[in-house]
Amino acid sequence: MNAPVTTTGVRAEPRRPGVRRRTSPRGALAAFLRGTAGAALLTLAFEVFARLELVDPRLLPPAGVILGEALRLLVDPAFLVEVWATLVAVLGGVALAAAIAVPLGVLIGSYRLAALGLTPIIDSLRSVPGIAIIPLLVLVMGQGVSMKVTIVAFVAVWPLLFNTVYGVRGVDPVAMETARAFRVPVHRTWWRVVLPSALPLVLTGLRLALATGLTVGIAAEIAVGTRDGVGYFILRASYAGFHADTVFAAVTLAGVLGYLMNGITVALTNRLVVWDGKGPS
C-alpha cells in the first residue's frame, strides 16, 4: 500500500505548530489579484492563439467567446440540470465509498492481521483502472444513476481507505495509552481518540476521492452516453453539429466544479480540524 497522499500526491505532512498561515486581509487580496492576473494572462494567451487561426476557428474559438458562452450556461437550466446529475452521482458515490472505506480503514489500521490478509485483495482490486469496469457495470446495471454511483464509489474508495489506514496508524501511542490508563472502552476510544486523530488524513482522502470521483464520473458519462450529466452534455454538444464554444465552455465549467469541490473540502477541513499540527500527530 502506498503512503497517504494529498491531492498533489505528496505524502501528507502534518503542519508544524505555529506555521499555520494567517494571511492578513491585505495579503489575501494581493494574492487574489495576482491569481486573477495570472488567469487573465493565460486567457489572453489563449485568445491570441485562437485569433491567429492556426486551428480552424470553428473548432477552437477565442477565449472571449468561450467565456461568454460559459456565462450563458451558468444560468441555463438545461445545463444546470446536467451539473446536478453529475453532482448527485459523484457525491452519492463518494458517500458510499466513505461508508465502506472508513470502517475498513480503521480495521486495517488497527489490526495487523487484517492488514496482512486484506492487502493483497485490495492491491489487486485497485490495480484495475476504474473505467475498465464501466462496460460491465453498464451490462449489469444499465446506464442510469446507480451505475455512475457504483463506478464513482469503486474509484473513490481507495484514497479514502489508504488515508484512513495511515491516519489510524499515525495515532499517537501516548494518546492511546492515556485512553487505556483511564480504562476507556475500545469503542469509545475509536470514536473519541482514533477517528478524530485520523480525521485530517481522512479529509485529505475525501478531497482526493472527490477529484477522482468527478474525473471518472464524467468519464463514464462520456464513455457510455448516459442520458444525463456534464459529460453527456459535452459529448452531445461535440457530436450533434459541434458547437465548439459550448463544448469549451462546458469543459471550463467542469473544471470550475472540480476547483470548487476541492476548495470547499479544504475550507471544511480548516473548520473541522482546528488542531492539526498542534498536538499528537
Place this chain on the structure above:
Amino acid sequence: MSAAHAPAGRRAGGLAQGLLARLGPVVLAVLLWQWAALAAGSPFFPPPGRIAGRVAELWFSEPLLTERFWQDAGPSVLRALTGWLAGAALGVVVGLAAGLWKAAAGYVDPPVNFLRSLPKPAIVPVFLLVFGSGDLMRIGLITFGCVWPVLLNTMQGVRSVDPMYLETARAFHIPPRTQLLRVVIPAALPKIFAGMRVTLSLSLILMVLSEWLLADHGLGHFLITAQRTFEILDVWAAIVLLGLLGYLLNVLFLAAERRVLRSRPS
C-alpha cells in the same frame, strides 16, 4: 508476552503464519467467488476459472505471449507510457522554471491549480474533434492530462527546498547550473515522483477512454467491442488484463522510485 521468550524455532512458524494470513484470504476470496458464480449462474458473472482461462487463451499462450497480446495491449501501453513520460518531462521542465522564478508564484498557481482540477475525460471529445483521431491525438491527450499534477508538484518541490541547502551551496561558490542539478532537482525528486505516481493511473484511464471512443485496435477498443457484442467473458478478460498491466506498471514504477530515492530517509 510470549514473543519475549520465543525460541528460534517459533520464527519459522511465524513466517508460515504470516504467509498463511497473506495468501489465505486471497485464495478464500477466489474460491468463494468461483462458488458464488457457479451457484448464481448469472451470465454477467462467469466463474473466475473461466475468466482466467479466457485471459490465458487470448493473450498468454504460445510460448509466453500471443500475437494478439501485442496487437491489443502493445499499442495501448505504448500510448499510455509515451503520453505519461512526455507529460512528466514537460511538467518537470516547466515546473522547475516556474518554481525557481519566485516572483511568478502568485500568478502561476491559480491557473495551474485550475487546470489540474479540470476533469480530464471532459476534454476527450474536444481533442478528438480538434486534433482528429490519430495516435498523435491520443498521446497528446494523455500528455495534456499528465502534465499538471507533475508540474504542480515540481513547483512545490522546488519551492520547498531548504534554503539552508542553497545558502550552503552559494557559500561554497557552486555555480547555478550545478546547484540546479545537484541540489534543487534532487531535493524536489520525492515530490516529482509522487506526482508521476498519480498520473500513471490517469494515463491508463485516458488511454482506455480515448481508444474506446475512436479506435480500431487497442485494449479500450477490445473492451468496448466485447461489451457491444455481449461477449461478457471477454469484458471480464479485458478487465483482468488491464488490472494486471496496471499492477505491473505500478510495481515497476515503485521499484524505480525506490532505486532513485534509496538514500532518502523515509
Place this chain on the structure above:
Amino acid sequence: MTALQVSNLSKSYGEGNPALHNLSFEVREGELLSIVGPSGCGKTTLLKCVAGLVPATRGEVRVHGEEVSGVPEGLAVVFQDYGRSLFPWMKVGQNVEFPLETLRLPKAERQERVERSLAAVGLEGKHERYPWQLSGGMQQRVAIARALAYRPKVLLMDEPFASVDAQTRSGLEDLTRRVHLEFGMTILFVTHDIDESVYLADRLVVLRRSPGSVLAELVIELPRVRDQIVTKSLPAFVRQRSVVAQHIKDAS
C-alpha cells in the same frame, strides 16, 4: 495499609534485554513515594507495569491487594508528554471530562468535578480553550486536573515536569504536594531529578540501571507542608539530597 505492592518484578523486552530486574517495594496508603534514578534505569517501564499498560515478565504488582493484569480500577496516570497525552481535538473541559464519561457519572456530577479540579490547579474558566492554546506548564496542569477529577486512589506521575521550564516546574511541584495533602491520595512519582524527588517525597526509592533494580530506600524527614525556599535550605533536605546523589554516583 499498603496501597501498592511491587514484588520481585522483572521485565525484559525480548531475549537478553532486561529493563527491570527483581524489583520490590511498596507504597503505603496516602503516601507520596518518589522513584529516582539515572536515565535508562527503567523508570518508565516500571510505571507502565504498575499501570498495567505492559505486562510484567516475572513477579507481580498488587494495587490494594488485587493483582494487576490490565489497567486496574481507581488509578490515573500523568504522562511526561502532556502535549501528546492531552487530546488536541478536545477543549480543556472536554479533556478533563472524557475519562469521567467511562465512569458513567451523571452529567451534573461530571461538570462539578471538572470545575473543582480545574480550580484546584488554578485553571478556572479555561474550559473552552484548546490545550494547545495554553503554555506547557498550563497544559500539564490540565493533565493533573484530569487525573484529579477521576478521583483515583493511586496516582502515577511519570516525569511529569521534565519538559517545562524551571520556574513553572517549582510551581507544579508545589501544586503536586498541595493536591496530595488536600485529596489525600497515594502518589507514585517517577523522576530523574534528585532535588525534585527529595522535595516531593514522603519516602524515596533509588534505582540503579542496567537492569533497573532497587538500590536504596529512605524515609524523607521533612515537614508535611513544604516551601521551595525554606524547605530546600533545611539541613535535613541538604543531607538527604546528598545521600541520594551519593547512591546514584556510586552505582554508575
